[in-house]
Amino acid sequence: MGREVRRFKSEERKSRGEVSAFLRQLADKLDEGRITLRSGGEEVVLEPPQQLTLELQVEDEEKGARGVEHSLEVELAWFDGDEGGAVELS
Incomplete structure (x- = not known):
C-alpha cells in the first residue's frame, strides 16, 4: 500500500448558509475543471478529470459530555492519467 501525503x-x-455557498462555489469550479483551495499561506490547485469516484459517508460518534457528533463526509477521488478534458466532436 502506498504512502498518503496530505497536501492541504x-x-x-x-454557518449553514456559508457552507452552502462554499459548496455551490466548489461545484461551479468542479464544472470548470479547475479548483484552487486557499487557507492562510497554503494553496493547492486541482484539475479533476471528467470521471470521478464519489463517496458519501455518514457517521455518528459519541463524544462524552458533548454528546454525539454527526458527520457527513463527501469525497471525490481519481487517479493520475484518468481521462479528462472536454469531449471532442468530429
Whole structure:
C-alpha cells in the first residue's frame, strides 16, 4: 500500500448558509475543471478529470459530555492519467 501525503487541510466553523455557498462555489469550479483551495499561506490547485469516484459517508460518534457528533463526509477521488478534458466532436 502506498504512502498518503496530505497536501492541504482546513477546518473552521461556518454557518449553514456559508457552507452552502462554499459548496455551490466548489461545484461551479468542479464544472470548470479547475479548483484552487486557499487557507492562510497554503494553496493547492486541482484539475479533476471528467470521471470521478464519489463517496458519501455518514457517521455518528459519541463524544462524552458533548454528546454525539454527526458527520457527513463527501469525497471525490481519481487517479493520475484518468481521462479528462472536454469531449471532442468530429
